[in-house]
Amino acid sequence: VSKEQGRGTAVLYEKNLEEGYINKVRLESDIRFGLENDEFFLVYQPKVNLFTNKVHGYEALIRWNRKGKNIIPPNDYIPFAEETGLIIPLGRYVLHEACRQAAEWLQKGIAFDTVSVNISPAELEQNDFVNNVKDILLETGLPPQYLELEITENVLMKNLNKLLSILTELKNYGIRIAMDDFGAGFSNFRYLSELPIHTLKIDSMFMNRIFERRNEVIVSSIIRIGLSLGLEVVAEGVETEEVIQFLKRHKCKIVQGFYYSKPLNARDVPDFNLMVK
Ligand code: C2E
Ligand code: MG
Ligand code: MG
Ligand code: MG
Numbered sequence: 001v002s003k004e005q006g007r008g009t010a011v012l013y014e015k016n017l018e019e020g021y022i023n024k025v026r027l028e029s030d031i032r033f034g035l036e037n038d039e040f041f042l043v044y045q046p047k048v049n050l051f052t053n054k055v056h057g058y059e060a061l062i063r064w065n066r067k068g069k070n071i072i073p074p075n076d077y078i079p080f081a082e083e084t085g086l087i088i089p090l091g092r093y094v095l096h097e098a099c100r101q102a103a104e105w106l107q108k109g110i111a112f113d114t115v116s117v118n119i120s121p122a123e124l125e126q127n128d129f130v131n132n133v134k135d136i137l138l139e140t141g142l143p144p145q146y147l148e149l150e151i152t153e154n155v156l157m158k159n160l161n162k163l164l165s166i167l168t169e170l171k172n173y174g175i176r177i178a179m180d181d182f183g184a185g186f187s188n189f190r191y192l193s194e195l196p197i198h199t200l201k202i203d204s205m206f207m208n209r210i211f212e213r214r215n216e217v218i219v220s221s222i223i224r225i226g227l228s229l230g231l232e233v234v235a236e237g238v239e240t241e242e243v244i245q246f247l248k249r250h251k252c253k254i255v256q257g258f259y260y261s262k263p264l265n266a267r268d269v270p271d272f273n274l275m276v277k
Pocket of ligand 2: 059150180
């Protein structure tokens with residue numbers, strides 16, 4: 001009996017491997033298909049200044065209407081796209097579309113300070129990344145100071161000198177850099193002092209548990225360090241009035257989260273912008 005069971009398990013194991021493989025092959029071809037057939041689009045989540053109640057900016061977030069059936073969340077395929085290199089064409093689409101849209105809004109008199117775009121480590125490592133970004137800005141007509149690139153700590157595990165030169169080049173061109181998801185990973189204070197970073201985004205993990213354990217102390221300390229370093233500090237994932245009051249007390253100016261708004265379709269941005277003005 002045990003021999004039979006053993007064989008059964010092995011067959012099942014192989015079947016799972018095979019299904020995993022087939023799923024990946026399918027996912028890869030579906031992403032390519034999606035790129036060619038406009039299944040990807042961007043939504044924009046407002047960042048609001050707590051003290052003036054005005055829009056500070058918008059973070060562009062990718063959405064995928066796979067085969068026109070349902071929206072797949074980015075966490076379900078971005079890591080795979082990073083593994084396979086598909087993040088390069090995806091990322092180029094995101095950057096171009098966000099800049100094009102932002103330039104259009106500016107032209108229509110919709111006021112904001114920055115549009116933020118998430119950049120994967122593999123994109124930054126492309127030799128022509130900086131030139132691609134410059135080309136996209138020239139092509140779309142978006143002035144560089146309106147663009148903010150969000151990078152995560154993952155990018156920091158690689159070659160620090162190379163990263164420093166890439167970020168410096170971007171900064172010298174007028175582009176802002178944000179450190180995303182700060183506090184969630186291997187947050188290293190050395191990077192905060194050495195890299196030309198403009199913005200510090202505190203990870204949302206802390207916000208929905210701000211009054212638990214020692215999170216109040218941790219968040220207020222991160223805010224203080226960020227402000228002391230002259231950084232713009234953004235709290236992500238803010239959902240409640242209590243957290244808003246906490247952030248106000250600690251002088252954290254910029255807030256992003258469901259409390260103000262979920263990510264919006266591009267066509268809903270002008271109305272939101274008017275509402276909070
Ligand atoms: P992120 O850059 O940290 O983006 C914030 C995520 O938190 C978004 O999820 C947003 O919808 C969600 N969020 C915002 N406010 C709240 C809130 O109050 N409560 C809760 N529970 N969630 C909130 P989303 O859009 O699913 O994106 C997840 C992650 O996928 C992003 O995290 C980012 O790392 C990645 N991602 C999204 N778009 C892109 C893209 O265009 N390129 C790359 N490379 N990565 C992307
Ligand atoms: Mg982000
Ligand atoms: Mg984040
Ligand atoms: Mg995140």
